[in-house]
Amino acid sequence: MTVHEDTLLNQPTINLGVAGFGTVGTGLAKAIRENSAWISRRLGKVLHIHTVLVHDLHKKRHFIPDPDTLFTDDPETFLNTPDIDIVVELIGGTGLAYDLITRSLARGTSVVTANKALLAEKGPELFALASKHNTGLYYEASVAGGIPIVQTLKESMAGNRIKNLLGILNGTANYILSEMTSRGLDFSTALNMAKAKGYAEADPTFDIEGIDAAHKLTLLIRLAHGQDYPFSRLAVEGISKVQAVDITLGGEFGYELKLLAHVSSRDEQLQAGVFPAFIAKSHMLAKVDGPFNAILLEGNVVGPIMLYGQGAGDLPTGSAVLADIMALSKEGCAPNNTGFLEPVLPPANILDPLLTSSGHYFRFTVQDRPGVLSALAGIMGQHDISIAQAIQKQTPTPEQGVSIVFLSHKALLRDVQKAMDEIARCAFIMAPTVHYRIM
């Protein structure tokens, strides 16, 4: 330590303006204090939290970055503080955060943000603004917490075309599915456990309905493909309707259910979406349990690469924010915001989701009478869906019918939906058919 102390004193300071001082802001401040000598040894500069914008000045805080850190609850004061080198936006949402970011970029101040919702919805506008003013807009913390996926796509994999990307991007959903799988719990019990452990918020909609993962996927599609795939056009399906019985049945076939974010390119078209899907238990992503995140990339040069780590939490997310701050604190480097030269990325060439192809899992609840299995299989065949495996199970209460599970070979989603529509009209169907993709 002593070796570096006098170095530290003579190093220039990077003044940070931190908007929002909740979990991630506190994690960032702790990391900067704990590792200050280390950071200075790598960076040649001292990071200083100069000003913090908070909602409530009177709230008791357990951690204060520095004795001379200025706290304010006034956005104008925050924005007009001179000497701020980098603005760190940790408020979230698309209101005040949008104002702070656009005004900071417009005056040439670099911005680090963890705000995936804002970037998913307003990314093109914000990146164009950053480009116009030649400022940095960095967002490593927006996707998969501490996992360096943004940097990896922008830099390390920059020479690769990413043929396939499969991600577990929401730790809350992954924890819930892991608990349902390992303990046979139903969804609501597992959700309550996630709340008790602090993995799920009071209103868990964004996490369990796939919206948070879809925000992140929108960012990853840009980074991997250099195209803007509008968030509003992403097919998104959550896990709130997942039943334990399908997890068990899929498990009998050697599959595990995960909430996956997916994008792949086929004939220069992108197919993308967020949905619960089965993957083989031997697949590396199947081994990602609990609140962890992981992203499996398949580059046309590098082959498969997986990055794994904590997708949320004060320190993991703070680590990603810190990496961005350090990258932007370096002298001379032009900012690399999108990973591409164009200030505005072209719109994505979108493959109709109905034309995507994969294996499929179906669970039909049908009357226990002769001819039903044959009728189901017949409809499948008429729609070009080839059955790979099938089982029939008694339900615990026979009056509720029997379960028939089909696993298909690869088939188009369009054909699957047609077949399911036709099957839904059959008199022997006693409950809605459950369907998942097999990736």
Added chain:
Amino acid sequence: MTVHEDTLLNQPTINLGVAGFGTVGTGLAKAIRENSAWISRRLGKVLHIHTVLVHDLHKKRHFIPDPDTLFTDDPETFLNTPDIDIVVELIGGTGLAYDLITRSLARGTSVVTANKALLAEKGPELFALASKHNTGLYYEASVAGGIPIVQTLKESMAGNRIKNLLGILNGTANYILSEMTSRGLDFSTALNMAKAKGYAEADPTFDIEGIDAAHKLTLLIRLAHGQDYPFSRLAVEGISKVQAVDITLGGEFGYELKLLAHVSSRDEQLQAGVFPAFIAKSHMLAKVDGPFNAILLEGNVVGPIMLYGQGAGDLPTGSAVLADIMALSKEGCAPNNTGFLEPVLPPANILDPLLTSSGHYFRFTVQDRPGVLSALAGIMGQHDISIAQAIQKQTPTPEQGVSIVFLSHKALLRDVQKAMDEIARCAFIMAPTVHYRIM
């Protein structure tokens, strides 16, 4: 594509001098050709393989980078070619490669290399030289093939102290251990399979004796800790003596044997080494099978992070070389070779390997008579080694004695060696004791 074609024509060219045109060089050239429009979209420059240095000009080549690529077998011609922006050293070894790198750096030309042996042995000298001439010396391809571990440690994890690093850094050794584990093969059979599959070279010494992994670990220690841990002082143990029986017995206790590269810091001292060790089957690294590599980092901010991918091969390694070339082709950025400001890193503060602590696995081959188990346990206790689990097994041939396996709680390696020395002198010992660490 047409959108970018006219851009391509007007972009400046980065001329590459590639020394060595074997597997990795060909992989690089293929990647550059296949993805040229894509690279130019990200970089704003065109990569051109200008000159290639080969050993034998008359060897038949299946892939030629460009019609105007100059092939030479004369290092002087190669070095004196004007207009080379970046030298890519893919020859390997510490002879000609050393000359090419030092002379290129000395005249201010940046170097990209995949040469872990050279960097492990001469790193400090080469980094000092690069720093003196303010040139880049990049080496992503030297460690773990296409996995972006160098970039991650230099940039994304730069704000973290890396408390623990555990790596599977040699795909050949991992393939052999995976085959021994999944099929119950002995070492030499699995090695022959690795040779047949092209995973092991004719002389596999560097791979199976842990030397290749130790070269890579030397580089990772620098990147993670900013200290020079001399390669010659690393404790290195290979897998050539591993017996199938220990893999089976460890498996019964829930462990899997892996060749691990390890470094951790304790009280500002580094403990490091390469050795086969048991890890729990539920551990993410235990799931890394076949010729894959993976590195698990534990940062004091980010927590656990794992990176996984192909550790060798033409294209994965070519992808890492390409990433370095693209990073060095950017304008204005000062090179970041070691991840630290100092041109020369301080020597590592090395913890005596004997003072490292872990769990331990012992297999004793002893005479089948009363009192032996108690004697063994007694000696363990005298050396502060606490037994956590034990089993006794008949060997197939009773005249060769019985096997007793102990799994200990955490104990110092020093105490383990003292206990093993004392046990080796006991009359009831019929064969050398087998010992592995449990991480």
